[in-house]
Amino acid sequence: MGDYCDHRPHPESAVLVGVVGKNQTEEETAEYLDELAFLADTAGVVPAGFFTQKIDVPNPRTFIGTGKLQEIKEFIKDNEIDLAIFDDELQPTQLRNIEKELKIRILDRTNLILDIFAQRAKTAHAKVQVELAQYQYLLPRLTRMWTHLERQRGGIGLRGPGETEIETDRRIIRDKISRLKEQLVKIDRQVSNQRKNRGKMVQVALVGYTNVGKSTLMNQLSKSEVFAENKLFATLDTTVRKVVISNLPFLMSDTVGFIRKLPTHLVESFKSTLDETRESDILIHVIDISHSNYEEHIGVVEQTLQEIGAGDKPVIMVFNKTDNFSYVKKEEDDLTPGLKENLSLEDLRKRWTSERRNVVFISALKKQNIDYLKDLLYQAVKKIHVQRYPYNDFLY
Numbered sequence: 001m002g003d004y005c006d007h008r009p010h011p012e013s014a015v016l017v018g019v020v021g022k023n024q025t026e027e028e029t030a031e032y033l034d035e036l037a038f039l040a041d042t043a044g045v046v047p048a049g050f051f052t053q054k055i056d057v058p059n060p061r062t063f064i065g066t067g068k069l070q071e072i073k074e075f076i077k078d079n080e081i082d083l084a085i086f087d088d089e090l091q092p093t094q095l096r097n098i099e100k101e102l103k104i105r106i107l108d109r110t111n112l113i114l115d116i117f118a119q120r121a122k123t124a125h126a127k128v129q130v131e132l133a134q135y136q137y138l139l140p141r142l143t144r145m146w147t148h149l150e151r152q153r154g155g156i157g158l159r160g161p162g163e164t165e166i167e168t169d170r171r172i173i174r175d176k177i178s179r180l181k182e183q184l185v186k187i188d189r190q191v192s193n194q195r196k197n198r199g200k201m202v203q204v205a206l207v208g209y210t211n212v213g214k215s216t217l218m219n220q221l222s223k224s225e226v227f228a229e230n231k232l233f234a235t236l237d238t239t240v241r242k243v244v245i246s247n248l249p250f251l252m253s254d255t256v257g258f259i260r261k262l263p264t265h266l267v268e269s270f271k272s273t274l275d276e277t278r279e280s281d282i283l284i285h286v287i288d289i290s291h292s293n294y295e296e297h298i299g300v301v302e303q304t305l306q307e308i309g310a311g312d313k314p315v316i317m318v319f320n321k322t323d324n325f326s327y328v329k330k331e332e333d334d335l336t337p338g339l340k341e342n343l344s345l346e347d348l349r350k351r352w353t354s355e356r357r358n359v360v361f362i363s364a365l366k367k368q369n370i371d372y373l374k375d376l377l378y379q380a381v382k383k384i385h386v387q388r389y390p391y392n393d394f395l396y
Helices: 026-043 066-079 092-102 109-120 124-141 144-153 165-197 214-222 264-269 271-278 294-307 345-355 370-388
Strands: 013-020 046-054 083-086 105-108 203-208 239-245 248-254 282-288 315-320 359-361
Touching: 013 026, 013 066, 026 046, 026 109, 046 066, 066 092, 083 092, 083 109, 092 105, 092 124, 105 109, 109 124, 109 264, 124 165, 124 264, 203 214, 203 271, 203 294, 214 239, 214 248, 214 282, 214 370, 239 370, 248 370, 282 294, 282 370, 315 345, 315 370, 345 359, 359 370
Parallel strands: 013 046, 013 083, 083 105, 203 248, 203 282, 282 315, 315 359
Antiparallel strands: 239 248
């Protein structure tokens, strides 16, 4: 027998690059790069090196300084790296200049998120939304790699007198964007009609930062199997289920997770998906309490909700993953002020329940405290239900 040969493609390796700016500390940059590494892993890329630079204003040509660029270039050469991923959105000229200097493929955070969305899109609706966002992102960034586009449609008759390849490509992409927008309008209209056909049932939407356990919680509350895994953006398409608690029926939707620096094109393309949140009666804001930066995640979600016009909805705050929570207990004779990482779960429970109403701490995975959440949800849904159906007293 001959030697076994593994023909599976090896995962690409990447260096991750972030900057410490005027409004960003070194700790925050490290946290953002950790998230970028998780994004890379979700996309199937192996993070092989981390680089940061302290700069007040990004270099207009290469985003980072020439010295740091040279350092990255040497690391790439020594370790045979496939691509470099920047945590910030790069301008088209910066993208081209960095690629010319490093001689490997360059992605920025937006490009990486779009790639993950493209991998995860399953339905026709999600695929059109993602494709539109990708083309809108790529249009100002056209380089020589896009000269294959006219060949896809056949080059004869496409190029006008004196028109360059890049101009042809731009025109083809603009045509694609127009067609995708038309497709999306039709699909959005269908989705909107489906939403209207649901009648006046109370609608509850699960919202939260990506990878906080919304789909797992959806499975617990609706007793159905919604795809859930420990990856970013596991859910792209909105899943709607009918849920009944103590004879009280309502609709629950699981929506795409939010993330800091969510690409504008994606927000625009996923308008109908976000409408599910905007048109709901109650929001369940799911938070990963075991994440060291959960407070910033709360801020990102609340800001996004404001931006899409859903900031005034009744909210139940669900602090999930209590089974993963850990903290550093202070010694009794330690007189130094306690830090965030010294707070116990009980400390956090007291703090959040005193600051806001409708707060619950759970583990969706371990089914801990789910009954208390159901009770909170029942009371919130009942309040709206009795206003819509004042003669349905038999339900309660």
